[in-house]
Structures are given as C-alpha cells and as structure tokens.
Amino acid sequence: xxxxxxxxxxxxxxxxxxxxxxxxxxxxxxxxxxxxxxxxxxxxxxxxxxxxxxxxxxxxxxxxxxxxxxxxxxxxxxxxxxxxxxxxxxxxxxxxxxxxxxxxxxxxxxxxxxxxxxxxxxxxxxxxxxxxxxxxxxxxxxxxxxxxxxxxxxxxxxxxxxxxxxxxxxxxxxxxxxxxxxxxxxxxxxxxxxxxxxxxxxxxxxxxxxxxxxxxxxxxxxxxxxxxxxxxxxxxxxxxxxxxxxxxxxxxxxxxxxxxxxxxxxxxxxxxxxxxxxxxxxxxxxxxxxxxxxxxxxxxxxxxxxxxxxxxxxxxxxxxxxxxxxxxxxxxxxxxxxxxxxxxxxxxxxxxxxxxxxxxxxxxxxxx
Amino acid sequence: xxxxxxxxxxxxxxxxxxxxxxxxxxxxxxxxxxxxxxxxxxxxxxxxxxxxxxxxxxxxxxxxxxxxxxxxxxxxxxxxxxxxxxxxxxxxxxxxxxxxxxxxxxxxxxxxxxxxxxxxxxxxxxxxxxxxxxxxxxxxxxxxxxxxxxxxxxxxxxxxxxxxxxxxxxxxxxxxxxxxxxxxxxxxxxxxxxxxxxxxxxxxxxxxxxxxxxxxxxxxxxxxxxxxxxxxxxxxxxxxxxxxxxxxxxxxxxxxxxxxxxxxxxxxxxxxxxxxxxxxxxxxxxxxxxxxxxxxxxxxxxxxxxxxxxxxxxxxxxxxxxxxxxxxxxxxxxxxxxxxxxxxxxxxxxxxxxxxxxxxxxxxxxxx
Numbered sequence: 001x002x003x004x005x006x007x008x009x010x011x012x013x014x015x016x017x018x019x020x021x022x023x024x025x026x027x028x029x030x031x032x033x034x035x036x037x038x039x040x041x042x043x044x045x046x047x048x049x050x051x052x053x054x055x056x057x058x059x060x061x062x063x064x065x066x067x068x069x070x071x072x073x074x075x076x077x078x079x080x081x082x083x084x085x086x087x088x089x090x091x092x093x094x095x096x097x098x099x100x101x102x103x104x105x106x107x108x109x110x111x112x113x114x115x116x117x118x119x120x121x122x123x124x125x126x127x128x129x130x131x132x133x134x135x136x137x138x139x140x141x142x143x144x145x146x147x148x149x150x151x152x153x154x155x156x157x158x159x160x161x162x163x164x165x166x167x168x169x170x171x172x173x174x175x176x177x178x179x180x181x182x183x184x185x186x187x188x189x190x191x192x193x194x195x196x197x198x199x200x201x202x203x204x205x206x207x208x209x210x211x212x213x214x215x216x217x218x219x220x221x222x223x224x225x226x227x228x229x230x231x232x233x234x235x236x237x238x239x240x241x242x243x244x245x246x247x248x249x250x251x252x253x254x255x256x257x258x259x260x261x262x263x264x265x266x267x268x269x270x271x272x273x274x275x276x277x278x279x280x281x282x283x284x285x286x287x288x289x290x291x292x293x294x295x296x297x298x299x300x301x302x303x304x305x306x307x308x309x310x311x312x313x314x315x316x317x318x319x320x321x322x323x324x325x326x327x328x329x330x331x332x333x334x335x336x337x338x339x340x341x342x343x344x345x346x347x348x349x350x351x352x353x354x355x356x357x358x359x360x361x362x363x364x365x366x367x368x
Numbered sequence: 369x370x371x372x373x374x375x376x377x378x379x380x381x382x383x384x385x386x387x388x389x390x391x392x393x394x395x396x397x398x399x400x401x402x403x404x405x406x407x408x409x410x411x412x413x414x415x416x417x418x419x420x421x422x423x424x425x426x427x428x429x430x431x432x433x434x435x436x437x438x439x440x441x442x443x444x445x446x447x448x449x450x451x452x453x454x455x456x457x458x459x460x461x462x463x464x465x466x467x468x469x470x471x472x473x474x475x476x477x478x479x480x481x482x483x484x485x486x487x488x489x490x491x492x493x494x495x496x497x498x499x500x501x502x503x504x505x506x507x508x509x510x511x512x513x514x515x516x517x518x519x520x521x522x523x524x525x526x527x528x529x530x531x532x533x534x535x536x537x538x539x540x541x542x543x544x545x546x547x548x549x550x551x552x553x554x555x556x557x558x559x560x561x562x563x564x565x566x567x568x569x570x571x572x573x574x575x576x577x578x579x580x581x582x583x584x585x586x587x588x589x590x591x592x593x594x595x596x597x598x599x600x601x602x603x604x605x606x607x608x609x610x611x612x613x614x615x616x617x618x619x620x621x622x623x624x625x626x627x628x629x630x631x632x633x634x635x636x637x638x639x640x641x642x643x644x645x646x647x648x649x650x651x652x653x654x655x656x657x658x659x660x661x662x663x664x665x666x667x668x669x670x671x672x673x674x675x676x677x678x679x680x681x682x683x684x685x686x687x688x689x690x691x692x693x694x695x696x697x698x699x700x701x702x703x704x705x706x707x708x709x710x711x712x713x714x715x716x717x718x719x720x721x722x723x724x725x726x727x728x729x730x731x732x733x734x735x736x
Contacts, residue, residue: 254622254625
C-alpha cells in the first residue's frame, strides 16, 4: 500500500484554492496535479490555460477565501481531509473522480471499517422503512458502517437504526446547509458514533444536480450499495448505476410487481443485482471482497515538462474540431488528431478550465 | 419426430391393467414395456416377477376392472390417451415418469399449443391473485395455454383469467372427485375452451401425497412454470423443483422480504429462477425454447429375451445386499454387483413389483 502523508497547512490551502476555482472538478484537479506536480504550480498556470482554452477570465479562488473556509471549518470541528492523507476513506480514494478534499465532521475511525450503503425512496412505504431498519441494524451488528444520504424515507431509517453502531451521512450541500432541515437533529445524533461528509463549501445550498453528484461518494465509500425501494428513474437508481461503474456490489430488495416502489429494485435484480432479503445476503457477498483487501492506485505524477507540451494553435484547432456534443474518448482524440496523448490532455485541460467541455465517466469528454 | 400411432382397444385395456396393478408406477411401466415388448406380456410375467422379488401376492388389475374404467370414462366423455398416441401432450411425453395413460376431459387441441404453468399459494394475497390474473390474461392473449392445479388462490385466479383463451386443470384425484369441491363449476367452465387431466382412476379420492405427484404433470406439460406466491416449504416449490429437474424454465414473481408468501419465490430467484414482473418476461425467455421445437425421445424397446436375463438367486442376493435406504444409482449397482445392466434392471423390477424398493428421480432407487 502506498505511503500516506499529510499535507502541510500551506498545501491544504493550495488544494482548496484549486478545487474551488471555476471549472475545476475532481478529474481536472487530478490531471492538473499530475501535470504540474502540485497545486501551487497548477494555480499559477490556471489563467494561461483557461485563456488558451478560449475563456476571457476564469475565476480563481483566492488565498483569503480558502483561508476563510479552512478557519470556518475548524471552528465547527470539521476537518478538511485530502485525498491520500491517512484519514481519507480508503475505498473512496479508488474512484476516478474522488473529491480532492472531504469536509468531515464526526469520527474518522469509521472510515477504516467495512462500509455498506443503504439507500432508497424518500417516499418509502412503512414496510420498506421497516426492512431498511432491520437490515441496517443487522449489518451494523455485524461490524459494518452504514452509509446513506440523510434523505427522508429509506435513508433516514437506515441511519436511525445504525446510530449506535456507526453510520455516515453524505451531504449534497455544505455542512451549514443540511437538507432536509428536519434532519438536523438526526445528523447531530449520527455524529456521536459516525460522521457527516461533504465535498462542497460549508454554506453551499444543495441544488438538484448536486444530489446525483453526491451519490458517487455514497457508493464510492462503500463495498456495496443496497437499494431498498426505488421507483423507475429515481435518484437511487443513479447511485446503483454509479456503484456498478465503480465496481461496487449492487444489491436490491425485491418487491411486488404491483408496487411502483419496487419497479426500480426489481429492474436491477433482472439486470443481475444481488437479491437481498436478509443481512446475510449482503455479508456473504461482501465477505470475499473485504477479505481480499484492495490496492490503492499508485499515483506517480507524470510531471511532464509543462512547456514541452505546449500545444500549437494548429493542434488545438484540430482537437477542438474533433469534439462535439457526443462524448468521445481520449484515445479516439489521440488517434484522430495524431497529436501525442500529453498534448491532447493539455488541450482538454485548457478547454475544461475555460468551461467549454464536460467530462463523463470512463474518460469521455464532450463539448458543452 | 417419431411416428405416433393409436393403441387398439385391446392394447388400451392391457395398458390400463398394467398401470393399475400394485407397485406399477410410470417408470416401472416403461421398464416392463421395454423389457417384455408389450403390456400383455408384462401382465403375464407380473406374478412371477413379484414372487421372485419376495412378495406373497401382488394384486393385478383384472380385465373386468379395466373395462369398467374405460366404459365409465367413455360415458362421461373422458378419453384415455396413451403415451405415444397423437393426442398425448407432446412435452409431457419427454419426462421419464410420464403417465402411460391420461384421462382427458375437454379439448385435446390445447395440448398442441405452447403451454405455461402458473401456480402458487392457496392462501394467496389479493395482490398475488390480481397479478396471477393479469399474467394469465396476457399470456393467454399471446397464444399460451395456461396450466394449473385447480387449487384455491393463485391456481383458481390463473384458470379464471384464461377461460376464454384456454386453460388446463391437472387433477390430483380422479375426474369424479374434484378437489376442492367448490371448484366443480370452475372446472366445467374450463372445459369449454380447455381441458382437465388426471392419471388416476375416476373415483380416486386425492390424498396428501397425490398432490406433489400430480405436480410433475403440471410442470411436465409446460415449457415453463411461473410461481406467483409461495411460502417456504410449500407445494408450489415442489412443482418448481420438478420443473427444474425436467429441464423446464422456472419463473418466480418477487415480493417483499417481509411477506411470508414471498419467501419461496424470492428463494427461487436467489437460486437463479427468472424474475417475472410482466408477461413479457415469460414470453422473452420461452420464445427461443418454443422456436427450437423439441425431439421426442426415440423409444426403441430393448426387447431382451426374457429367459436369458433370469437372475440367479446369487445375483439377486448380491444386488439386494447392495441396496439400502439411501438412494443409489443403477450404474453403481451394476459396477458393484458385477452383474449385467439387464440383470440388475430385472432384479429391480422384481423388487419394485414386490413393493420393496422406491424409485427416485435420476434413475436412483432405495429400499423401502
């Protein structure tokens, strides 16, 4: 396993500035660090890159803003844990869009436990909530930490049943904008034996698209995700899809075909999710995975010589010309542009920092 | 496909006598016919075989009894269709314990249709019956004949919803002992477009163990069996197991883990049954099977020379000594006894006719 070291205060400020700057998402953050060898060098390069990508001026998070966030977090007992630091949740580190910094309140030791997510409908049935409670209690008793999204319905039932054994709430907004507001007390109860996590600034008001974004953290933390009730096209199904993409086990609880809240879960079962009718189903499926442990990706920064990879206007034009609204892969861009992978990556970075492209899973990109 | 020919009246009487004689089940019937080349020769050999097997006197069905049954059936409009005759249900012919004679009331042409069984709890929920009705209606509309067991609950719902398109009731007792009695009118309604089948004498009162025996006919007739609701250790699960052994598709309808009536079906799904939430699930899975058609087993009677296979007392003793209460295979007996397969089969026939052994699936036998 890779040596894990803590950032200096100075580095943490730089990391925070970089991830809070416009058009820098977790994947771009990783590319920038890999390319420039550190957050400070990346911050220095940002204006130039964004300009070359076609943006008039991309906002860069100031040192003052970052210091203010760090201090506000510290004042509330919230730690900003960086990717690669000893307390960072180990399984989450493996996903390709892992948050560079996690704002964590509560206990860090729960991250070292085997974790399983239990999620489902906000508009859950009494039976669904009862089942979620029993499952969370049994899995908690078996040593699992329970991960969920603090939503009404299934999420809340799963958290409540595992308060004593340890549960993790992953927030879509910042720690000072708990949603739904009625769960402020539940969250306080969670912190005694568990934790609350957010990748957003403390005062970030969660918007609709922050929830699916948050769901990748729920599944990313966990060895498996259990869907208890889920209608067709529900947010929980997004979590299940992300879990599958991340190589996590996907579990689903069956229900009557006449119950619309079982449509999503039955659909997952038809697609090969593991059926759960009792905690043993989860434990049996995860035992070999947890027993095996896992290797952290060894992250060797490429540290290319920045100027050596300066794309020419010609190259940049050719690569931009190949992009369109349909996602295409880096490999295809390299093949079709006949530029080097390093050049293509640099042009994509520029375009991303200029807000002109969107990144998708599997290394795909499209023009916005 | 094998040429199918009708028995003469004389042969039908002999077949009926043979299958109605003590200790002659469908598998023994087949062995006897194969060995002696016909029912008449087998009837002649019965007393001698049973005596050698150690029975004082095994009852043989008399010619008068058989004629009486044939006449009573004819008077009620019931046909006794023999295995291999043109109207015998083609898929049922493929199971190794197919009834030699089927007492059929109603329409024979339904047997040529693709058939699917829908079975489940007698003590069914309203939702379960509603689902069974909808499924039977949709599959009936798609050209399937619906097979079930005329029981209360799921069976009755499936029959009722497919009265117009065609449904088959498989009885555990004789045609004059309809169980449950409250379904006499339902059975009459079934006969208009469908059929009722029994392998038992007309006046046979069904006992507990006749129901699982009957279930092999439900699954044997069908390309697949759908379980709608089934508690743990229910009769419907026996049908599912038999269906699996017969190479039929096993389908199950999911339900809440908190519903005891879903324990059996969820259990089947965990073991690999195909999940059904709509008729399409059944149709999609069966389409390739039905498209493929199937070959009837080509049944070449071995017609061994009876006297040539007379086992010596020594051989008989050695084979009996190898048998015990745990089922063992013909192959093992041949290997361990060092007798020929023909001799071993003959000793087993004798023992069976003497009521001393029991046959199991897969060619296994055990001492009673």
